[in-house]
Amino acid sequence: xxxxxxxxxxxxxxxxxxxxxxxxxxxxxxxxxxxxxxxxxxxxxxxxxxxxxxxxxxxxxxxxxxxxxxxxxxxxxxxxxxxxxxxxxxxxxxxxxxxxxxxxxxxxxxxxxxxxxxxxxxxxxxxxxxxxxxxxxxxxxxxxxxxxxxxxxxxxxxxxxxxxxxxxxxxxxxxxxxxxxxxxxxxxxxxxxxxxxxxxxxxxxxxxxxxxxxxxxxxxxxxxxxxxxxxxxxxxxxxxxxxxxxxxxxxxxxxxxxxxxxxxxxx
Amino acid sequence: xxxxxxxxxxxxxxxxxxxxxxxxxxxxxxxxxxxxxxxxxxxxxxxxxxxxxxxxxxxxxxxxxxxxxxxxxxxxxxxxxxxxxxxxxxxxxxxxxxxxxxxxxxxxxxxxxxxxxxxxxxxxxxxxxxxxxxxxxxxxxxxxxxxxxxxxxxxxxxxxxxxxxxxxxxxxxxxxxxxxxxxxxxxxxxxxxxxxxxxxxxxxxxxxxxxxxxxxxxxxxxxxxxxxxxxxxxxxxxxxxxxxxxxxxxxxxxxxxxxxxxxxxxxxxxxxxxxxxxxxxxxxxxxxxxxxxxxxxxxxxxxxxxxxxxxxxxxxxxxxxxxxxxxxxxxxxxxxxxxxxxxxxxxxxxxxxxxxxxxxxxxxxxxxxxxxxxxxxxxxxx
Numbered sequence: 001x002x003x004x005x006x007x008x009x010x011x012x013x014x015x016x017x018x019x020x021x022x023x024x025x026x027x028x029x030x031x032x033x034x035x036x037x038x039x040x041x042x043x044x045x046x047x048x049x050x051x052x053x054x055x056x057x058x059x060x061x062x063x064x065x066x067x068x069x070x071x072x073x074x075x076x077x078x079x080x081x082x083x084x085x086x087x088x089x090x091x092x093x094x095x096x097x098x099x100x101x102x103x104x105x106x107x108x109x110x111x112x113x114x115x116x117x118x119x120x121x122x123x124x125x126x127x128x129x130x131x132x133x134x135x136x137x138x139x140x141x142x143x144x145x146x147x148x149x150x151x152x153x154x155x156x157x158x159x160x161x162x163x164x165x166x167x168x169x170x171x172x173x174x175x176x177x178x179x180x181x182x183x184x185x186x187x188x189x190x191x192x193x194x195x196x197x198x199x200x201x202x203x204x205x206x207x208x209x210x211x212x213x214x215x216x217x218x219x220x221x222x223x224x225x226x227x228x229x230x231x232x233x234x235x236x237x238x239x240x241x242x243x244x245x246x247x248x249x250x251x252x253x254x255x256x257x258x259x260x261x262x263x264x265x266x267x
Numbered sequence: 268x269x270x271x272x273x274x275x276x277x278x279x280x281x282x283x284x285x286x287x288x289x290x291x292x293x294x295x296x297x298x299x300x301x302x303x304x305x306x307x308x309x310x311x312x313x314x315x316x317x318x319x320x321x322x323x324x325x326x327x328x329x330x331x332x333x334x335x336x337x338x339x340x341x342x343x344x345x346x347x348x349x350x351x352x353x354x355x356x357x358x359x360x361x362x363x364x365x366x367x368x369x370x371x372x373x374x375x376x377x378x379x380x381x382x383x384x385x386x387x388x389x390x391x392x393x394x395x396x397x398x399x400x401x402x403x404x405x406x407x408x409x410x411x412x413x414x415x416x417x418x419x420x421x422x423x424x425x426x427x428x429x430x431x432x433x434x435x436x437x438x439x440x441x442x443x444x445x446x447x448x449x450x451x452x453x454x455x456x457x458x459x460x461x462x463x464x465x466x467x468x469x470x471x472x473x474x475x476x477x478x479x480x481x482x483x484x485x486x487x488x489x490x491x492x493x494x495x496x497x498x499x500x501x502x503x504x505x506x507x508x509x510x511x512x513x514x515x516x517x518x519x520x521x522x523x524x525x526x527x528x529x530x531x532x533x534x535x536x537x538x539x540x541x542x543x544x545x546x547x548x549x550x551x552x553x554x555x556x557x558x559x560x561x562x563x564x565x566x567x568x569x570x571x572x573x574x575x576x577x578x579x580x581x582x583x584x585x586x587x588x589x590x591x592x593x594x595x596x597x598x599x600x601x602x603x604x605x606x607x608x609x610x611x612x613x614x615x616x617x618x619x620x621x622x623x624x625x626x627x628x629x630x631x632x633x634x635x636x637x638x639x640x641x642x643x644x645x646x647x648x649x
Contacts, residue, residue: 008495011506044488046334057495057506062488064337065497065507066330067360073327077334077342080318081292082489106323256318263313 003030006040008060015054017125019213021172021198025119026055028175028196029088032182038086045088046075048100050126051200052092052119061088069099072107075114083253086186087114094124094132097155101133108162111190112252116164117182118155118193121200129203140207156244159193166192167245171220172199174241181243190251197224197239270450277441278303280412280448281345281371284419286311287450288458291340294320294331296350299383300439301373304345325350329357333366337496339461339487341423345371348390349380352397358432359398360498362521364505365475365483367426367461369419371435373442374551376629385629386439388551391606394434395580401518403525405532406434406580410554412448414536415441417456418577421534424459429524429532430483436579438602440552440631461485464492475517476503481524525581533586534577539565543572545641546594547624548587548611549601550576552631557600559634560641571641579607584614596644597621600637 007030016022033043043061047053049068056063062085066074071089079087096104096118107114123141124130131141136152144150159167166188168181178196185192199205199216210216225231227242273279282304285293293312295305305321312319318335322328325346332342346354351372361368374390376382381389390397394406405425409418415437422433464484466472468491477483486492495505500517502508525532538561540546549557554575564571574590576583591597591611597620599608605623612618624640626632642648 008506010504040493041489041491057497060493062337062493063495064334064488065495065499066333067356067498070326070330070357073322073330074334076320076322076327077292077294077331077336078338078488079334080320080331081335081338081340085489102323103327106327260313260316263310264316 003027003034006030006033006060008058011058014058016051017202019199019201020051021121021200021213022052022055022119024172024175025090025117025178025196025198026058028178029117029182031179032186035179035183036186042084043086043088044075044078045090046071046078047090048092048095050092050095050124052090053095055090069095070103071095072100072103072114072116076107076112079112079114080253080256083113088117088186089114090117090119093118093120093122093134097158098133105158105162108159108164108191108193110252111163111165111249113189114191115182115185116191116193118195119198120155120195121198121204123200123204125200125203129207135204142203142207155193155195160245164193164245165190165247165249166243168193168243169195169197169239170241171197171217171224173217173220177241184243184246188246190249270452270455273448273450274445275412275448276303276443276445277412277415277437278373278443279307280415281419281435281437282307282311283448283450284416285343285369285423286315287416287456288420288423289341290317290343290423292318292332292335292342293344294322294328294335295344295346296322296325296328298325298347298350300375300442301345301347301371303442304371304373325353326357329354329370332368333357333361336366336368337488341367341427343369343371345373347373347375348377348393351390351393355397359400359402361432362398362402362404363498364496365430366432367430368432369422369426369435370432371437374436374438382629384439386552386602386631387627387629388436388438388553388602388606390436391579391603394436401522403522404434404580405429405431405525405578406436407534407578408436408551409577410441410551410558410575412446414577416448416450418534420456420458424457425532427459427461428482429528430485431525436551438551463487466492468492473503474505475501477520481520529581529583529585532578532581533583535583535586536575536577537573537590538562538575539572540574540590541572542570543594544570545572545596545598545645546591547571547573547637548576548591548597548599548607549573550579550607553600553602556632556634556637560637563634564638576607582610582614584610587611587614588616591615595620598624598641598644600624600632602626602632
């Protein structure tokens with residue numbers, strides 16, 4: 001089965017801008033799904049609102065395109081009812097960590113077996129280029145014409161602190177690594193978070209003199225480095241890529257099954 | 268009848284009704300005066316191999332039940348006014364995507380934090396118009412625990428029949444008061460199970476193509492039919508569309524599937540309504556006081572009657588018009604500033620004969636208060 005089998009061709013062309021990184025994420029994700037050999041009937045993709053969220057409509061899985069920020073809450077209901085299904089939740093940076101921040105940290109904390117994919121382009125693209133909590137101090141946006149004074153935070157650090165048992169980061173430049181970490185995340189038993197740095201040349205790039213899509217991807221190449229590399233030691237401002245957390249902990253659906261056993265004992 | 272008899276709170280009667288109806292998934296967040304529903308279900312649902320979840324907030328709770336419903340589970344959440352406010356956006360999603368679910372709002376005083384432990388009936392219009400955009404909605408209520416039980420079963424049945432969220436509007440007095448409940452035997456009350464598509468794998472299934480009778484057979488997530496569910500206007504595949512004819516067609520469908528079935532969706536009770544010179548119209552716990560007045564004054568030969576509404580939305584306008592047609596005075600008894608009053612005025616032949624007997628201080632309106640207001644309305648002094 002080729003990755004084309006996973007696509008709803010009738011709904012193409014997609015709405016992403018030329019140069020958008022989200023198509024690369026889609027490509028990597030489908031290769032990860034293919035490598036694992038998942039059946040389409042066994043995959044539920046739940047998304048929220050934003051450019052990233054539209055990924056669900058294009059894929060021939062059970063797809064649920066919900067409301068802004070709440071994808072993980074919907075996904076939790078699906079997963080708890082049908083734990084045998086594979087839950088994939090692609091989200092944008094604003095979707096996952098601004099309006100959806102509360103659901104994000106609590107899904108991490110529960111360690112429910114869902115794969116959260118944060119497609120981080122550091123901007124609200126669908127609404128036309130406003131700053132997100134991941135844009136960072138000193139950037140520019142349509143709502144920060146003089147300069148953004150909102151500090152950002154680190155998705156990986158937040159996910160780890162909140163209890164996610166698998167946490168990784170890659171970029172759209174590193175398509176092989178991106179595919180590998182998504183594959184590992186999907187196979188991981190527990191809540192997994194994969195941050196993928198993705199380029200938005202239309203808004204973030206234009207507002208921040210980022211240049212073309214390939215210029216922005218070149219920055220992903222030069223300004224990131226494998227975890228604990230020699231380069232990181234020499235230049236602490238580099239952003240690390242790789243798997244930051246991969247540990248075993250009780251998974252929520254399995255824990256709930258034990259609750260059912262307790263409740264039904266002797267009945 | 269002849270089932271198990273319990274002496275319990277209204278919140279527990281709701282739980283019993285939900286379990287009788289086949290509840291499989293509950294998600295909620297603690298809030299007075301609804302919390303007992305979550306507490307009881309945290310014990311009862313796992314015993315039936317059902318799912319109970321305490322979520323991080325009310326928004327997550329309603330989202331989780333919508334997700335669970337898509338897998339085929341009968342799903343419910345319970346809250347009170349502030350939590351119900353938080354649920355409004357997702358409630359609209361369930362309307363738009365046509366996902367069956369039940370939302371219980373045990374009303375307390377509002378606005379804002381209001382009166383956390385006291386009653387009101389102030390969420391009637393929030394239930395109707397709380398979520399944005401044009402839409403139809405089903406909201407039900409009851410005034411005693413036997414009816415709380417059966418209307419809860421009705422709520423699940425309507426949710427499945429019409430593929431819609433259904434709101435149960437109880438209130439603090441009803442939720443916390445204890446009285447007798449006789450749990451019907453299995454099979455005594457009809458249960459509606461989900462209509463599922465009979466199409467085999469490989470045949471193109473259109474999740475949003477209504478049958479001739481307007482109903483849409485569903486397919487569980489995880490089953491053989493894969494489709495898209497979205498809160499955007501969508502075509503018969505569930506794929507987003509801005510095509511004006513598709514948008515208009517869906518808007519009509521969402522409205523008509525409820526508004527064209529008002530008779531089926533209407534639940535009510537009446538007491539001496541036919542020859543009433545003064546007709547009281549009430550619902551929920553205030554209907555208990557209204558009923559007391561009616562029974563008491565009837566013994567003294569006064570032509571007083573009561574129409575107790577159990578379906579508040581869609582509003583049973585024709586029923587109200589018919590029952591009120593011979594009455595000289597129509598008095599709406601409710602514990603808000605007149606939320607059902609407006610619908611009654613719109614429904615009857617002469618709006619000027621409709622008055623309000625209300626109380627909004629967090630305490631239950633008493634029969635004496637109702638009677639005093641009646642005397643003023645009837646021009647007989649207190």
